Amino acid sequence: MARKTASRSGNAGDTPDLLSVDREGLRPLAERMRPRALDEMVGQRRLLAPGSALRRAVESGRVHSMILWGPPGCGKTTLALLLARYADADFRAISAVLSGLPEVRQVLAEAAHRFAEGRRTVLFVDEVHRFNKTQQDAFLPHIERGTIIFVGATTENPSFELNSALLSRCRVHVMEAVSPEDVRVTLRRALEDAERGLGAQQVSAGDDLLLQIATAADGDVRRALTLLEIAAELAQDEGGEVTPATLAQVLADRTRRFDKGGEQFYDQISALHKSVRSSNPDSALYWFARMLDGGCDPHYLARRLTRMAVEDIGLADPRALQMAVDAWDTYDRLGSPEGDLALAQVVIYLASTAKSNAAYAAFNQAKADVAEYGTQEVPLHLRNAPTKLMKQLGYAQGYQYDHDADGGVALDQTGFPDAMGERVYYQPVARGLEIKLGEKLQRLRALREQARGEGVDGE
Template identity: 80%
Template sequence: MPRRTSPPAEAADLLTADSDHLRPLAERMRPRALDEMVGQRRLLSAKSALRKGIESGHVHSMILWGPPGCGKTTLALLLAQYANAEFQAISAVLSGLPQVREVLAEAAARFAAGRRTVLFVDEVHRFNKVQQDAFLPHIERGTIIFIGATTENPSFELNSALLSRCRVHVMEAVSADDIAVALKRALLDGERGLGDRNLQVGDELLQLIATAADGDVRRGLTFLEIAADLAGEEGAITEATLEQVLADRTRRFDKGGEQFYDQISALHKSVRSSNPDAALYWLARMFDGGADPSYLARRLTRMAIEDIGLADPRALQMAIHAWDTYDRLGSPEGELALAQLTIYLATTAKSNAAYAAFNAARADVREYGTQEVPLHIRNAPTRLMKQLGYGKGYQYDHDVDGGIALDQTGFPDAMGERVYYEPVERGLEIRLKEKLDALRAAREAARGRR
């Protein structure tokens, strides 16, 4: 099949120019060819496999994974048009299994008549396993070219059977510069855009709209359309106009999705890397996105335990106090307590020695199973227990020289002595290490004399 540089003219049912100005600007300006798409340079470069496949009409079932407004729906529409296939779309939010079966039956009838169907499933991650499985035989037979769109990580949200039959393409948030290109195109387009309104807006203000769109082309075009309506007959979009349009805008954030866990990971790793500035940035991002401050307080307390540990025991105390302060003050005053805690955790000495020691001890519990407690350290509250040898030979540490019975073990006989806690040479653990190294050496010597 020859390479196509533009969609075939006969397949113009959903992407042709529309003079109905009642439709939103973002819908009217939806690209009608791959070259009109902004962003996605990596995915849609001239030499990319996906681009070559689309232009040749050789398309495959796929999952498009990316943030809102990055072009997932548009790419699916273009794919159908270049492939000269029927385009059908359903939303996993609005459709159930009966609707899915109906659409698949229509696609099967169309396939039998010699025409392919591109089935676009928006928010595909909202379908459960049974609903996702309904597509599998139709994908295998080629009845449909399946295109699922999701803002969530497919590895977590889609079942393995569906993923094995589809290629995952990662789409990125569109840069502000690329969104500005789309805005300028809308201003100049007299057929579908705002070109017939003679609007006046400077490049700096267009860039401000593009930045406020936060990677979402559709959002940027919506901002521009609202600003155009506010400009009135004069047609001048001013800074004062944009103050109204962009007031109280929100950044992209998903309280339960991958962005949420990516950002808490960034906060944790910035603290661990002793970078208070980066840690504060991610804390502020999560506050801005509406994360539960109590959740952040809990995670910061976890960092004080896992990553600071005994190198600075004050960190845990400060974490509890900051959490309590937030509970008492609420937002926004209490957020400052969590911010101060974040700075302290990032700047103080770090050690995961206690965390690693506990994990090593738990691993031994799993490996050695239920070991008997050595007789000499068993409790002996009754005469019978004493007669059975409970507590026999126990040395009361406070009664021996130095306050430590060096030749007395605390481990089950089958295990022998173990070393879990190995302090680092940072913070308070420098002194703990000095003491433990000397004590362990003395115990080893005492056991050698027995």
């Protein structure tokens, strides 16, 4: 078990046991119910399953430096505490939000001193992704020497937020949001535990109400215990029973988990975009509602929907772009919540209508040719000749006015620089309006090839 490093002091007349009880009562329920052994942790069955690599390492006390990546309340801090307990190491914690480089250096110096005395230190760095590169680099030599067992916790993708040097020295363990059923187990345990939980208060709650709290906590065990603690306080006035009416007060105006600038944000907009592309209006509407519910700026969603109309619907249904722009304008005029419906309608339409990325792909090919061929001269026949000199230089010579040609198209006239020859970028798909566009262009391209081969105007 972990070495006890904390000390307690008081006046001569203090009763230590009474002080301990009083202080314990001041701690939040979520802190009091923090698991003291791996078997008490809920969720994380994949990561901490019996016989798993991490569990064997922890139980043997041979822990390694690591990054714990997962949503809030999934047990990152608890796991770090258990690492120190099983490894019989000192535990120190700092927060990247509250700590600067001087404090980091002080903590590392203390760890080095303990290391020289033969004691190990588990250094837990909460929200490590908020440290800049210089601050992250400060840990590297201490990790390499074994001065500290580094445990960084982050809610953001380490691949993007942590520098490669730190990642190369740590194993990344992915932790998952805890399921409502597992959270309910923790809530029941807290209700029945007389030592650390609410058992001494004799508060009761049905499993269905506990499941409501667990669901509302959205995978966050700490949040669930906080909600239960509030419900228990209200229940004291109702004979100690948590009722549906009590719970309705506790869960009013709750919010779902959403980070407007983090990976979760980009995961959800990706889900919305791909649902539209997959012609699934139901899932598209769900992710749209999720993002609005999480506080996403509707103007951002309007911009992304307009992009989808261009990128994924394109010329298969040109109406989609106009509808997206109109909905954006409608939202600007109405605001929320009325304007939200205009955007929702566009979500449904974009997901339901014909899809084509032909214009998107054609544009990318044209850009690639621009980069490859550089600054090519405009063919003389395509240049204007407003002056006598320009006419003498051959500007506009040989140009055929398409409206005067048979069928309205001068078939043997190229539109590309001579060094490139004819190119074909736009390949319409056989969906929506592009069926007709494809048929027309296929006919014209065949006639152009015939005209260039025969040297005639398409006859």
